[in-house]
Amino acid sequence: MNSTAMLHNYLVVGAALLTLGMIGFLTRRNFIIMFLSAEMMLQGVAVNLVAFARARGNLQGQAFVLFILTIAACEAAIALALVLMLYRSRHTLDIAAWQDLREPGQPATTDTEPLESPALEAPLPRLTTAGLEPLQPREESHV
Amino acid sequence: MNMMLSTASVAVVAAGLVVPLALAGASIYLLLPRGYRMPRAWGAVIGMAALVLAGCLWIWPDGTIIEQLLFYCLAGISLAAAVAMITQRNPVHAALSFALVVLSSCGLFLLQAAPFLMAATTIVYAGAIVVTFLFVIMLAQQGGLSRADQHAQEPFLSTLAAAILMGAILIVMNMTLDLRELGRLGEQAKRAAAASTETELETILGDPDAFFERLQAESKRVRGTGAHNQLESEAIEARGSWEQWRRDHRTDAMRAALERLGSTATYLSAHAGLLQAGGSDDRGRPEGGDTVASLGGLLFTEYLIPVEVAGMALLVATIGTIAITARREVSR
Numbered sequence: 352m353n354s355t356a357m358l359h360n361y362l363v364v365g366a367a368l369l370t371l372g373m374i375g376f377l378t379r380r381n382f383i384i385m386f387l388s389a390e391m392m393l394q395g396v397a398v399n400l401v402a403f404a405r406a407r408g409n410l411q412g413q414a415f416v417l418f419i420l421t422i423a424a425c426e427a428a429i430a431l432a433l434v435l436m437l438y439r440s441r442h443t444l445d446i447a448a449w450q451d452l453r454e455p456g457q458p459a460t461t462d463t464e465p466l467e468s469p470a471l472e473a474p475l476p477r478l479t480t481a482g483l484e485p486l487q488p489r490e491e492s493h494v
Numbered sequence: 495m496n497m498m499l500s501t502a503s504v505a506v507v508a509a510g511l512v513v514p515l516a517l518a519g520a521s522i523y524l525l526l527p528r529g530y531r532m533p534r535a536w537g538a539v540i541g542m543a544a545l546v547l548a549g550c551l552w553i554w555p556d557g558t559i560i561e562q563l564l565f566y567c568l569a570g571i572s573l574a575a576a577v578a579m580i581t582q583r584n585p586v587h588a589a590l591s592f593a594l595v596v597l598s599s600c601g602l603f604l605l606q607a608a609p610f611l612m613a614a615t616t617i618v619y620a621g622a623i624v625v626t627f628l629f630v631i632m633l634a635q636q637g638g639l640s641r642a643d644q645h646a647q648e649p650f651l652s653t654l655a656a657a658i659l660m661g662a663i664l665i666v667m668n669m670t671l672d673l674r675e676l677g678r679l680g681e682q683a684k685r686a687a688a689a690s691t692e693t694e695l696e697t698i699l700g701d702p703d704a705f706f707e708r709l710q711a712e713s714k715r716v717r718g719t720g721a722h723n724q725l726e727s728e729a730i731e732a733r734g735s736w737e738q739w740r741r742d743h744r745t746d747a748m749r750a751a752l753e754r755l756g757s758t759a760t761y762l763s764a765h766a767g768l769l770q771a772g773g774s775d776d777r778g779r780p781e782g783g784d785t786v787a788s789l790g791g792l793l794f795t796e797y798l799i800p801v802e803v804a805g806m807a808l809l810v811a812t813i814g815t816i817a818i819t820a821r822r823e824v825s826r
Contacts, residue, residue: 355764356556359671363552364569364602366663368576368595370656371522375580377652378526380642383585383627387592390623391576397615398599405606410789413608414797420618421804425811427623431630432815438634444585445642462529462645 361402368395382434382444386427393423510551511664517544519657525581526646541577545570552664554674564605572598583643585635589627596620610786669715673763676712679705680759683732687752692745706733709759725762728755 368391375388397416404412434444441448450459517540524537549566556562572595579591596619603612682698682705689695699705706729713725732751739748793801 355671355673356554359667360553360556360565360569361602361606362667362671363548363664364572364599366660366667367548367573368599370660370663371573371576371580373659374522374652374656377655378646378649379580380645380647381585381640383631384580384582384588384643387588387627388580390619391579391592391595394596394599394615394619397611398602401603401606401608401611404608410792413611413789414792414800416608416611417614417793418797418800418804420615421808424618424623425807427626428811428815429818431626432818434630435634435819443640443642444634445640447642460647462641 355406358402358406361405362399365395365397365399365402368392368398371395380446382437382446385446386430386434390423390427393419507668511661514544514548514551515657515661517541517547519653520544522577522581523649523653525577526649527581527583527644528646529644537581541574545573561605565602568598568601568605572602583639585631585643586628589624589631592627593620593624596624610789675708676759677763679709679712680756680761680763682756683709683752683759684756687749687756692743695745702736706736709755712759725755725758728758731755 372388372390372392372395375391376385379385379388397419400412400416400419402412404410404416437449438444447460453459521537521541521544524532524540525534549570553566553569557565575591575594575598579588579595582588582591597616600612600616600620603609603615686695686698689698696702709729710726710733713729728751732748732755735748735751739745
C-alpha cells in the first residue's frame, strides 16, 4: 500500500481549493464573497493538514486544524463586524466604493461593461369599472 | 536515444500538467460575471472537461475501489462547488455553494480517519459561519444583485496567476512524492531475494544491469529524508554482490543484500517526502486510534497552551466584535 499516492491525491485537492479561493478573493468585488473565498483557502489548508496527519500517523495535523477552525471563526466574526461598519458608512457592500484608499497614480476601477437592463414593466391594464356590488348577506359574528 | 526519450517524456508530462490547467483557467475566465448576462453553458462544459482530465491525469489510483470512488465523488463535488462559489453572481447562492464545499471536504476528512474534525467543521463552518454570512447579506443587501456582484476585477490576470501557482505546486509534489517506481523496484528486489532457485531469481530480476541502473537513478531522485544516502549505498552494495555472485555463485550474501535493498526501497516509497517517519498501523490509521478520545487526550496534554490561547482569542474576538459594532451615542 503506497501511502504517498493517497497523500498526493489529497494534497492536489487542497491546492485546488487554495487556488480557487485565491481567484475568488482577487476577482470579486462583494465583501461577503471575498471573505467566503478566504474561508475556502483555509478549508484547503485544512484538507492538506488532515492528509499529512493521516500520512504521518499521528494526530498533530488534526489538532492544528482545530486551531485553524477556531481562528477562522474569530476572523469571520471580526470581519463581519467590520463589514457592517463599512456598510453603515457608504451603504454598499462594493469594495469599489472605497477606491480612494488606492495608491496615488493607480487608475480607478470603472465599470465599462454594460449591466443587464431591467425588464421594462408592462403597463398595467385598464379595466372597465365593474357593475354594482352584489348584495352580500351581512355577516354576524358570534365571537 | 536517451536524450530524445527524456525530452519526449518531459513533453508528455508537461502536457499532462498544462492541458487541464489551461482548460480550468479558460472555464473560470468564461464563468466569471461580466456585467451583461452571459450564457454559462460553455464555461460549465469546459470546466467539466477540465475536472475529468484532472481526475485522470493528476490523481494517482490507490486504495480500494470504494475508497477511490468516494474520493473522486467528494473531491469532484468540492471543486465544482468551489468554482460555482467564485463565479456566482448572487451572493446567497455563493454562500450556499460554500456550504457545499465545506460539506464535501468534511467527507474527505472522514475518509482520512478524522471523524471529530468532520463533525466540528460541519457545525462551525457550514452551520455557524455560513449562516452568519447569510445574515449579513440579508441585513446589507436586500435588493438582490448589486452593481458589485455583476463585475469581476482582472479576471485574466488572476486566473493566470492561480494557474501558475497550481502548476508550481503540482510540479513540486510530483518531484517529491512520485515514488511508485521505487516501490515497484523494491517489491521486485524482495521477491528476488525470496526466490527459491537461482534461475527464478534471475528471471525475476530480468535484465540486472538495467534493474540496478534504474534503482540508482531512483535513489538519486528521492528527496526529503537522509535515508536516500542509505538507499544509494545499499544499491551499490547489492550491485557489487551481484557481480560477485556471477563469479562464485554464493547466493546467501546476495540474497541478504537484495533483501536489505528491497526493504529500504519499499520503506522509502511509503515514507519519503515526510520529514518524520510516521507510525501507523496496517490500515493507515494514526497510532493511538482515530477516536475522539485520542484527539482529546492530545489537546489536553501536548497542546494545552494553544487551546487556552485559542480560547482567549475567541474571547477577544467576541469583545472586539461588540465593541466595533456598538453605536456610539454622543452624550451632551
